Amino acid sequence: MKQKKDLSQLLREKGYKITAQRKAVLDVVEAHDGEHLSSQEIYDLVRKKFPEVGVATIYRTLPVLEELGFIYAVDFEDGCTRYELHRTGQTHRHHHLLCERCKKITEVEDDLLEEIEDKIYGNYGFKIKDHRVKFYGLCKECDNKDNKDNNDGFDT
Amino acid sequence: MKQKKDLSQLLREKGYKITAQRKAVLDVVEAHDGEHLSSQEIYDLVRKKFPEVGVATIYRTLPVLEELGFIYAVDFEDGCTRYELHRTGQTHRHHHLLCERCKKITEVEDDLLEEIEDKIYGNYGFKIKDHRVKFYGLCKECDNKDNKDNNDGFDT
């Protein structure tokens, strides 16, 4: 509904053919907005609708969808490439908070970096177009639990 | 000379054995301060001194040196893990500027993130311990060349 109409159009503009597989892959990622699916997970999900699809097709399609701006590749260094939906209206990649304890991943929509990017342009003359930012630490829940544990349970 | 003395000590503290291979790996990374060597590059360099060393030793040693705080793993998504020296005095990982044109990698020693990290703690309760930040764009030289080309040449 939203950008589905654009897929055909964008594919055509870039000289790619419009295929059911490409639509299916985008469908899957869109249906899992907010998640960070691995290529294999996407493969499995696409196969539910198209059991005959090949792995290679998935691996070939994802970079195309990324090139067209529908999805972003993200890397949480767990040994595979993951993808997330590029929501319409997003201008930059958002940041991720990775909890070291529970492994939960939180998205930070606020950009917060403009000031820094200006400073870097001033200091280095480097013109920033995009960024990838990951913060590692403890999420609220794990941090609270930690503090409670440290007080030997005398505190709630 | 600087932290070489500490290696033995730190290895011992963590219950690791002091081996010539571990020293050799650290030597190589230290000798290439400012570079971002891949595991394979480190392997090749170590073999110049210890031709009999095995790849697996390198792959096992690098995470140990990272755990001890001597080096950082960095990922420029070129298909391999790279390592850089953790210079004494550095409290956080520094940021990297990656030029899309000439592929040059510049290091940003300024942290610049404290304010943001405070905001994130306020908004999300997430306690940040470390970060990985990469900026993509054009370095000063490539940006200048771009502008000159656009002014000199014809308009397309």
Add this chain to the structure above:
DNA sequence: CATACCTTGACAATCACTTTTATTTCAAAA
């Protein structure tokens, strides 16, 4: 609907990295 060529699926190959295995080294005890 026929042609040209893009895309696909199957599967082998590759690539970075890990595990296994047999062997060696280490540091402390005897």
Add this chain to the structure above:
DNA sequence: TTTTGAAATAAAAGTGATTGTCAAGGTATG
């Protein structure tokens, strides 16, 4: 020193994600 068992090693085989190959099939245009 020599002994000894845990830890570390090299080499090779294994792993799992990703890519390459190629014949067959699908898509866009005349």
